[in-house]
Amino acid sequence: MSVTPRTELVATGPITPDVFRQMMAASAAAIFAARNWLCELDGAIGDGDHGITMEIGWKAALAALDHAPETATISELSEAIAAAFLDAVGASAGPLYATGFQRAGAAVSDRLNLDSAAMVAWLHGMCHGIKDRGGAASGDKTMLDAWLPAIDAATSAAAQDATVKTCLAAAAEAASNGARGTTQMQSNRGRSKKLGARSIGHQDPGAASTAILLAAWSEAVRDL
């Protein structure tokens, strides 16, 4: 991949690398706060470690952001988070988020700052990286049931010239509704698939953590 010189990167948009770092720090804090709840959700239909797994990943991600050069672009920071998730986490969340962040970073490699369209492109990268790596589809009761409605909502908002803040708020709300909607679904993917109908009535922990991430990102840009 050829590296575009920093001076040639597109600088329009309010999401600077610094704001992006704040967004990532906010999502890490939100995941740490929700750790035990995510483990409880996972305990009901899985192996009970999702909160721990996400905590390990976001701790590694924060360390990677600390080590990244001050001049790092959003694309490079996303790449660093991807590597952190891949090397530190394992589980299924490791490869899924690693691929998501990698694809998200690649989607904005021509940007210094993100405007609405670029932020949505970044979210698309996240969602499709996760989808391609995991092979799940809408309705399988996975994190995609939060990610897919989130990017649909963000895309619609961006098409109506919404601000980044509004796009992220729409994504967060759709992710939250999507996560809650997984409660009524029967799992068709991963460990909980083995449960069949017994998976119904429990929210998917991966969808729940997705909603937490998007809410944190939205909250972090509220004052922009």
Next chain:
Amino acid sequence: MSKKLINDPDNLISELIAGMLSAHPKHLTTQGVTGRAIVARNGPREGKVGIVIGGGSGHEPAFAGYVGQGLADAAPLGSIFASPSPAQIVDAGLAANGVAGVLFLFGNYTGDVMNFAMAEEEMAKHGVTARSFVTTDDVASAPPDQIDERRGIAGNFFVFKVAGAAADQNASLQEVEEAARRANAATRTMGVALSACSMPQTGKANFEIPDGEMEIGMGIHGEPGIARIPAESADAVTDRLMTPIHSELGLMVGDKVAVLVNGLGSTTLLELYLLHRRVAEMLSDRRVEIHNSWVGEYCTSLEMGGASVSLMKLDDDLQAWLDHPCDTPALQIGAPRDPLIASAPNIPNPRSQEANSPTNL
């Protein structure tokens, strides 16, 4: 809040590794940048297929306890109940590499399948052929027509043993894979959980089993099983576990089996022996011979209460692979030996091949 003898939960796995090394210095070492790959001191050798077994931690002695001569060459340790990462697996894979290829063996879980597949790609970039084999012995995790969907649980003990023996006998990568496939096809496990385990980081029970109840078919990470029923006697539970195993293996008069009665973490050896007593009685009634038995903790689930029964239906090859000597922290069979002396006499000594000295052939 459960009580556990731990220090900082963030250091749990590195301290587990340090403890295994301090307890088994003659058997184990580590290799690679991640610090998560436990490697047999006397395992990997030129010309031998490298055997890498792995998965999450919390199942001790699985998986690193089976690292040693004649069994596995290396094991990457994931976090509690979490697959190791590709980098950790690659560290184990490169340590196990003896230029004859590497076979990864692990239970059939989404996370493990993804991480080991990424590690296979990474191994190829290092010029090493690595292939994956997933164990699927848990009868309770999917019906017979979806056998490939099943989880791998305690019965992976038999599959690892067979693959390790075949590799130690200098079988090719394809032959080792085939041996593993035969072992997995001949192995069935079913478990029962009596009480929950708790994650060290949270101290909270992963699931609830009320007093007076048990869960038939629960997975080794507390995945819900097939039925929640009132607690029963050892004999009644053993009958429940044995019935599907027996029928799926199609055991006939004169067949031979290996038996593993495995404790999940907090069930006493006394209880496990009661289960074995009933297993032996049932097999004897059907005139099925027990070739060998193991009773104890071979694949645990933190402090979960309960047990599993695994049977492997033997043929001559599987029996020979099971009897093949091994020397690991958790399993020793036969006398420890020098791997070079133990090589079959008609097979050239791989070390001398490397030294290119034809006089030794």
